[in-house]
Amino acid sequence: MESFKTVKSIITPLDEVNIDTDQIVPKQFLKLVQKSGFGKFLFYNWRFDEKENPKPDFVLNNSKYVGSHILVAGDNFGCGSSREHAVWALQDYGFTVIIAPSFADIFFSNCFKNGILPISLDQKIVENLQQTTDPIEVNLETQTIKTSSDEIFFKIDSHMKKILLDGLDDISQTLQFEDKITDFEKRSKIPSVL
């Protein structure tokens, strides 16, 4: 995974609450066996009509937001299905930061495995950010968001911060604890399935 760099871009406002992962990537695209190329399916049913023409009212079809790397959405973003395809689609489309008042747990965890920084902020601050038209700068190192008029501090778990900054491979880190895993297995009461 690539390490997370400071992001400066305009924001894409998606002013809706409870956006579920079925909307982020509809099920017909879950049949693929690779991780790449999901960006074209992002918000597919909101973005395209039955004839696959772009729906002009949907924010991603507004040329103003082309090249934006920061999505600002409503409360409980990413609820529902555990499909990591949702994160692959956001990332492949070009989003590296998602800001919302809150996130669903599985989606939140999936973000960190794919180099996406999810930031939870107070509802009022999110609503203000949604109105921002100038580029904003997200700095993970200093945990700050700089807007043209303001500097906003955000919280992040130190372990998760390190994962993103270092672009660490989670599994090789874990396998350094192999002895402890083996010890655990020796004292575990739960037997094998087979």
Next chain:
Amino acid sequence: MGKTLFEKLWASHIVVEKHEGPSLIYVDRHLVHEVTSPQAFEGLRINNRKVRRPDLTIATMDHNVPTNDRSLPILDQTSAIQIQTLEKNCKDFGIKLFDTNSPNQGIVHVIGPQLGITLPGSTIVCGDSHTSTHGAFGALAFGIGTSDVEHVLASQTLWLEKPKSFEIRVEGKRKNPHAVTAKDIVLSIIKNIGTGGGTGTVIEYCGEGITDLSMEQRMTICNMSIEAGARAGLVAPDEKTFDYLRDREYTPKNYESLVDFWRDELKTDSDAKFEKQFILHVDDIVPQVSWGTNPGMTCDVTDSIPSPDEFSKGDLNQKKSVQKALDYMDLKPGTPIVDIKIDRVFIGSCTNARLEDLIEASKVIKGQKVSSTVQAMVVPGSQMVKKQAEEMGLDKIFINANFDWRESGCSMCLGMNPDILSPGERCASTSNRNFEGRQGTGGRTHLVSPVMAAAAAIKGHFVDVRELDLN
């Protein structure tokens, strides 16, 4: 101070604990299916890693399998490739697979308990959010993404932040337990606490309203914990739990000694403190019907569609989302639920496709016919459920009533296979999510219990199933 059941499960699975940040938690059971695993196996291959514990890993195909004649080839090439990929991955990495020809095939959250793979006191993960189902047995069970599937395959562990403990106490006795079901209890809970009400928590369901339930009903409750945003749902195991798992195909040989241990250990101490609490009184609850595009948008069958103002109680974001939901669902505020006509009925899914669900639904339709304007189907949760139902003659009851009787799979719960709604079609569904387009682009889903779905199939519109004779 005492510990909650969740805290005990957590503590007994810590492999590495640090001063702060996530802990490394051991996984006792890893369930794998075709949709969220291919990229994980590919990751293992790229890094030249093997599966650490194939003996703790079980695979089946459920999300993307057709539910018609199993001897026919899968016509959709992308689906066929995904299914073949799981077969190859299981072969290459030495994992036991219940494929579509196996009598043990079925929805992963139906077969786990049915085969005795799900055990109290264990940790269970799967690349599927409804893994919370297994919590009904006193297991800590939750859904994970594909990166975590790879992590578990390689290390049999996961780094996790400890969730908070949330007690949901279900008090009282339902007046008509055949008509007011576990589904109505859990929909009532979600309606009250909201789809984000459980975020960051593990829910323990307790109280008389829960201990009264059968294991299959408890699974329905725990299954939908994720629809309230919770990481997992739990019920403390009791004799019903231990009886359910006794003598299953994969029940451990030392089961009775495990039961002795679980009986003492797996309960919340009387002086334990939960970080959050909610109480639901079930004496007066009635059958529930969802009307919107998330499971929290639900009301009593005796109610009418609420107005955005009424439902959102002054929250502008909520008001906007209710308006959008009503537009999508093509419903007007003030319309009585029982006046809503339906086109399709789906009895299936990991929420409500177990034997008891089919028995209860069959009582509603026995000797009757599906309304001429409705197309109805039953998709048993597993091939074993299907066989048991057929031995009881339930298939005849459904078929005589003009229901389709299918092979098992996730089917129209998420519509990855050919079982989907057409745009604009309205469905009474026993599944768990009424999200936009979930059952088919443009499709409109109303979540209900199996008996409510069956009654709607007969009448062609929603009815209060309490008005029917179910005994």
